[in-house]
Amino acid sequence: MDNSWFKPNKHGHPTYQGGQEDWETVHGIAKACSSFLVDDEDECVSDLDPSCYNCKYRRWTSRSFTCMK
Amino acid sequence: MKILLTIDDTDNLESAGTGELCETIAASIEEKGWGTCSGVTRHQLFIHEDIPYTSHNSSMCFRANIHEDHLEPIIAFASNFLETESAEGSDPGLCVVNEEALQAPQKLIAFGEKAKKKVLTKTDAYGLAKELSIHLSEHGGTGDGIIGALAGTGLRLTGNDGRFKGHHQIPISTDPTTVKELLDHPRIDRVEELHGEALPLNTAVSLSNKVKTVLLNHDSVLLLYQDPKDQLWKNCTKQHLKGF
Incomplete structure (x- = not known):
């Protein structure tokens, strides 16, 4: 996980600052992430693989997602 | 029942x-x-x-x-x-x-x-x-x-x-295929463009990646979009379907 794109939310969970449609950036972050694990096909929303948006360890929030790794 | x-x-x-x-x-x-x-x-x-x-x-x-x-x-x-x-x-x-x-x-x-x-x-x-x-x-x-x-x-x-969960295996005889051929698939009830308009049966369709359908008006519907790069009709991508 590239920490420069994540800030802790009020519960301390690292939250992505680019929202839910920052396709290219999260593609780049996932490519460099050793923890990336692709989620079930039905939960994948990005066409750029790998992607944090398709990762089993992302937890969607109302505006973005938190990384659980 | x-x-x-x-x-x-x-x-x-x-x-x-x-x-x-x-x-x-x-x-x-x-x-x-x-x-x-x-x-x-x-x-x-x-x-x-x-x-x-x-x-x-x-x-x-x-x-x-x-x-x-x-x-x-x-x-x-x-x-x-x-x-x-x-x-x-x-x-x-x-x-x-x-x-x-x-x-x-x-x-x-x-x-x-x-x-x-x-x-x-x-x-x-x-x-x-x-x-x-x-x-x-x-x-x-x-x-x-x-x-x-x-x-x-x-x-x-x-x-x-x-x-719909998963994706459909589509045996196609030609590439691109047609709307008519796609409608022959047992798990596809309708084929429409992304905004709900029906397309002529002889419309050429290029399939790529995983072919998924959504639930619309109680049917399993394959949604298509026209790629501005080559004007071909293609099956919608994951990003298109994110909102369903």
Whole structure:
């Protein structure tokens, strides 16, 4: 996980600052992430693989997602 | 009789997904000769920090045509299956609705639509299930999955919510194929452009990646878009389908 794109939310969970449609950036972050694990096909929303948006360890929030790794 | 069976909150980060378990229940119903099942649909529910979902808060549902004698065995089988196959730490819930006997389906639909916008409680779910004589049961943990299971059933009942689980294998004789050939696929009821317009049967379609359908007007619908780069009609991408 590239920490420069994540800030802790009020519960301390690292939250992505680019929202839910920052396709290219999260593609780049996932490519460099050793923890990336692709989620079930039905939960994948990005066409750029790998992607944090398709990762089993992302937890969607109302505006973005938190990384659980 | 026609039933809707929905499950929710059966997984954790390491386990098989809820969709996979739902598909296994549907396959088991067919293997046991209890009935025939439609495709499983995924229904997105409210994303909110007060809701303890694993990562995406969605429920999974299918319709089955069964003989009424098989209703109780199906509920018993699905209940036992959830208790043995759900992941540690999950809070599984099961909902089974006899569609033909359902009074006031609009109340169930309204519950489903509300569950996409606000946090609901088990009390809300049990209250409506009792009023409408719907089977709703907890199978481990907090049992919070009953909320999503009931909501997912209401959303499936709308006929206009969610994506079908998995993707379709399309044996095509030509590339590009045509709308007509796509309509021959048993799991595709309609082929439309992204905004709902039908396309002529001889329209050329180039398929790529995984071919997925969505639930629209109670049909399994393959959505297409016209690629501005080459003007070809293509199956919608994951990003196109994210909102379904």
